[in-house]
Amino acid sequence: MENNYWEKVYQSKQVDKVSWYQQQDLKRLALIQHHVVDLKSNLIDVGSGASLLIDQLIEIGYKNLYLLDLSETALNTTKYRLKEKELDAGHVQWQVADICIAQLPTQFFDLWHDRAVFHFMVTETQQQQYIDVMRHALKPNGMVMISTFAEDGPTQCSGLPVERYSVNKLAMTLGQDFQLIQHDTEIHLTPWGTEQKFLNTLWRFQG
Numbered sequence: 001m002e003n004n005y006w007e008k009v010y011q012s013k014q015v016d017k018v019s020w021y022q023q024q025d026l027k028r029l030a031l032i033q034h035h036v037v038d039l040k041s042n043l044i045d046v047g048s049g050a051s052l053l054i055d056q057l058i059e060i061g062y063k064n065l066y067l068l069d070l071s072e073t074a075l076n077t078t079k080y081r082l083k084e085k086e087l088d089a090g091h092v093q094w095q096v097a098d099i100c101i102a103q104l105p106t107q108f109f110d111l112w113h114d115r116a117v118f119h120f121m122v123t124e125t126q127q128q129q130y131i132d133v134m135r136h137a138l139k140p141n142g143m144v145m146i147s148t149f150a151e152d153g154p155t156q157c158s159g160l161p162v163e164r165y166s167v168n169k170l171a172m173t174l175g176q177d178f179q180l181i182q183h184d185t186e187i188h189l190t191p192w193g194t195e196q197k198f199l200n201t202l203w204r205f206q207g
């Protein structure tokens, strides 16, 4: 993936003017709190962009948070925002990397969170690389929260083609070591009011 593409997106658009912007997702936060009870757990938001999820995770009290994105600008925007809000970013680790080839610690994460990133992996090679990195980095019994465009969702995001998923297709793609815990579909409203259908999924890694 050409990271310059995403750099340009984040250099040219305000955080709340991108189609995927979400101010708060209470359902997602509740789900994380339900399944990741220990506040010292290691949580990673893959392809975090400049998402506000991290602010809310810090406010809840999670201590070991990791953000990874192709775009340094997106992560810098997040750093600046946390400072402005006087939220303690001391426990956040930052990594500018392509998730398909990222170096991550072995069997480390209790939660792997991905909203609107895996669907950009449109070749089998990219999907397999992503899954290999995730398998390497997850603790046994670690949780995986992946949201993609649903099978009747948009065919593109930010001008890039995406792979759309039903829960069965995603299960086949992830492989049998990922046990489905729950899933639903959600209509996301872009800042300009367009509806986008998402598939939200939660899995337990049994590798």
Ligand SMILES: C[S@@+](CC[C@H](N)C(=O)[O-])C[C@H]1O[C@@H](n2cnc3c(N)ncnc32)[C@H](O)[C@@H]1O
Pocket (backbone or CB within 6 Å): 001, 006, 020, 021, 022, 046, 047, 048, 049, 050, 051, 052, 068, 069, 070, 071, 074, 097, 098, 099, 100, 114, 115, 116, 117, 120, 157
């Ligand atoms: C649609 S945005 C979603 C951002 C964030 N997850 C959210 O929900 O607000 C997709 C994000 O994935 C990042 N991204 C795309 N491909 C990536 C890759 N191969 N490795 C790491 N990050 C990637 C982009 O830079 C962008 O921030």
